[in-house]
Amino acid sequence: xxxSLISSTEAFFLLVAVGxxxxxxxxxxxxxxxxxxxxxxGIPFFGNLFQVPVLRPYxxxxxxxxxxxxxxxxxxGPQNVIVLNTADATDELFIKRSNxxxxxxxxxxxxxxxxxxxxxxxxxxxxxxxxxxxxxQGALGPNSSKxxxxxxxxxxxxxxxxxLAHGDTSVTEPQVEGPNGEVPExxxxxxxxRYTTSIVMTVMYGKRVHRITxxxxxxxxxxxxxxxxxxxxxxxxxxxxxxILRKLPDFLAPWRVEGRKMHDWEMELWGGLLEDIKVxxxxxxxxxxxxxxxxxxxxxKGQEEAPGVGMTExxxxxxxxxxxxxxxxxxxxxxxxxSTMQSFxxxxxxxxxxxxxxxxxxxxxxxxxxxxxxDDEKSLPYFVAxxxxxxxxxxxxxxGIPHLADQDDVFDGYFIPKGSTVIGNxxxxxxxxIRYPNPRAYNPDRFYKEGQPTPWSSGPDxxxxxx
Numbered sequence: 001x002x003x004s005l006i007s008s009t010e011a012f013f014l015l016v017a018v019g020x021x022x023x024x025x026x027x028x029x030x031x032x033x034x035x036x037x038x039x040x041x042g043i044p045f046f047g048n049l050f051q052v053p054v055l056r057p058y059x060x061x062x063x064x065x066x067x068x069x070x071x072x073x074x075x076x077g078p079q080n081v082i083v084l085n086t087a088d089a090t091d092e093l094f095i096k097r098s099n100x101x102x103x104x105x106x107x108x109x110x111x112x113x114x115x116x117x118x119x120x121x122x123x124x125x126x127x128x129x130x131x132x133x134x135x136x137q138g139a140l141g142p143n144s145s146k147x148x149x150x151x152x153x154x155x156x157x158x159x160x161x162x163x164l165a166h167g168d169t170s171v172t173e174p175q176v177e178g179p180n181g182e183v184p185e186x187x188x189x190x191x192x193x194r195y196t197t198s199i200v201m202t203v204m205y206g207k208r209v210h211r212i213t214x215x216x217x218x219x220x221x222x223x224x225x226x227x228x229x230x231x232x233x234x235x236x237x238x239x240x241x242x243x244i245l246r247k248l249p250d251f252l253a254p255w256r257v258e259g260r261k262m263h264d265w266e267m268e269l270w271g272g273l274l275e276d277i278k279v280x281x282x283x284x285x286x287x288x289x290x291x292x293x294x295x296x297x298x299x300x301k302g303q304e305e306a307p308g309v310g311m312t313e314x315x316x317x318x319x320x321x322x323x324x325x326x327x328x329x330x331x332x333x334x335x336x337x338x339s340t341m342q343s344f345x346x347x348x349x350x351x352x353x354x355x356x357x358x359x360x361x362x363x364x365x366x367x368x369x370x371x372x373x374x375d376d377e378k379s380l381p382y383f384v385a386x387x388x389x390x391x392x393x394x395x396x397x398x399x400g401i402p403h404l405a406d407q408d409d410v411f412d413g414y415f416i417p418k419g420s421t422v423i424g425n426x427x428x429x430x431x432x433x434i435r436y437p438n439p440r441a442y443n444p445d446r447f448y449k450e451g452q453p454t455p456w457s458s459g460p461d462x463x464x465x466x467x
Contacts, residue, residue, distance in 0.1 A: 034415040037082060039073035040064060047075025049241055054233055058398050058427040061085075065428040071412055077241030080420040082405070085428040087435065093403075093411060094424060100409055105402040105421035107240045110232040113259030114266070118309055118324040121332070121401060128311055132325045135317060139203060139290035140329075149374055151202050157371070159195035162212075166191055188345075193338045197221060200333035204326045205273050206287025220269045225331050227262050267320070270327035274319060291326050336396035343394035344387065347442050354444060358383050385448035392430045393442055400424040 042048040052074070053060055064072050065085035074081040084090050093101050106112070106122035115122065123129040138144060166188065190212050197218060198209035209217060230236070237255050239245045250257055277292050286292060298306065298316050306318045317325065348355040365379045366372045377384065405420040416422070431439040436446060 037071045037073040037414040038068045042075050046077060049076045054236055061425050062428045062431060065425055071414060079241055080417050082416050082420050082422045083425050085425045087429050090424040100406050101403045101422055103404040103406055105404040107232055108246060109237045109239060109255050109259050113256055114231055114262045116263055116309060118321045120325050120328040131311060131315060132317060135294055148203060152199055155195050155199050159191060162191040163188060189342055192341050196337040197334040200330045204290045204330055206289035206292055224266050224269055225335055270323040274323045339396045340390060344390045347390055351442055358386055381452060382448050385444040388447040389442060389444040395426050395430060398427050400426050
């Protein structure tokens with residue numbers, strides 16, 4: 001798990017002093033006097049940095065959304081942050097003006113140090129990101145996804161068996177958490193996580209996750225994900241807000257030392273998985289997977305070995321970027337899908353009348369002699385509506401992923417300075433009482449029309465490149 005950034009009180013106050021001096025020297029910046037969006041009043045030098053909760057920022061952001069409207073402005077040290085609180089605002093900026101807002105606003109410690117600038121989720125909208133995305137389309141595109149259905153159906157049967165074997169006792173019997181709050185291995189959520197991780201592992205690396213207990217891959221993946229979640233939280237590191245602090249030597253920059261350690265842990269996992277495939281290929285074993293196919297194609301084009309970061313002169317992903325591209329998909333696919341399934345199960349248990357309606361629909365379409373399959377989706381509109389309502393009520397990425405304004409812009413009469421971090425406030429959008437009356441209620445009928453298929457485009461809003 002990630003450790004504290006500040007090794008001593010003295011170091012903390014020294015960093016604060018340096019940050020204050022640097023910010024004072026820089027002045028108010030080019031956006032001074034412009035018609036910035038409204039927002040809460042901050043304090044000199046630090047702005048709103050200490051007003052944003054680190055662990056649960058979204059309730060505070062929703063409170064500010066109710067106060068200031070569809071767009072508000074924060075100042076985190078010298079950094080301008082623009083927060084969008086309506087679907088119309090995110091649609092306008094992240095989709096219609098996507099050329100200006102497709103880049104990311106990467107936190108320094110999480111991206112530059114912990115990820116060596118290679119984590120796809122933080123890459124700018126440049127050649128590297130486009131090449132990585134194009135490489136993934138072959139593995140995750142519509143045609144390839146259809147080829148994965150037998151594997152998904154196999155894992156569905158396994159997870160049902162595991163839930164029947166383990167899930168009931170985890171609900172009725174006390175479960176002892178691990179030393180860092182980990183979910184016990186026999187808890188029903190562990191069964192769900194094995195299921196989602198195994199599917200993505202198969203797609204990315206051609207390897208199933210066969211078991212929960214004593215599985216090194218599972219524990220390493222969840223440790224890396226926990227570190228990333230912690231390190232990527234806005235406001236955790238003064239170096240994220242004050243760039244001048246990044247010039248400090250290591251003995252005054254404990255976040256840098258800690259970030260490098262976590263990078264080593266990540267490369268032990270992501271790099272190790274890639275090297276395993278290389279070894280198998282040299283031994284004549286080929287695993288049909290994203291990484292395996294990419295290495296094979298790269299080798300056939302004369303790039304058998306491509307160590308390092310970034311891309312080769314011929315436009316191929318080097319090993320570290322390839323490792324992080326596959327690892328990022330595994331992080332996202334295993335965690336967000338598992339959390340959505342967890343929320344869906346909990347909502348069904350909490351709303352038995354909804355569960356009965358879902359069960360009746362499935363029984364009428366599928367019957368009792370077979371398992372549901374992908375071809376049944378269009379005939380299960382209420383079930384699909386329940387998934388959408390789950391995503392609305394418990395979005396897996398509750399604050400979205402911060403975007404970066406690549407140039408000065410104006411929206412709704414307000415100035416958005418170049419270099420601003422722009423956030424889609426997913427929680428405020430999904431809790432909008434005008435768009436979703438009685439928003440705290442779990443009501444799948446919002447997305448359901450009797451006897452009609454429920455198109456996915458009618459679900460909760462996406463955010464441009466985050467789709």
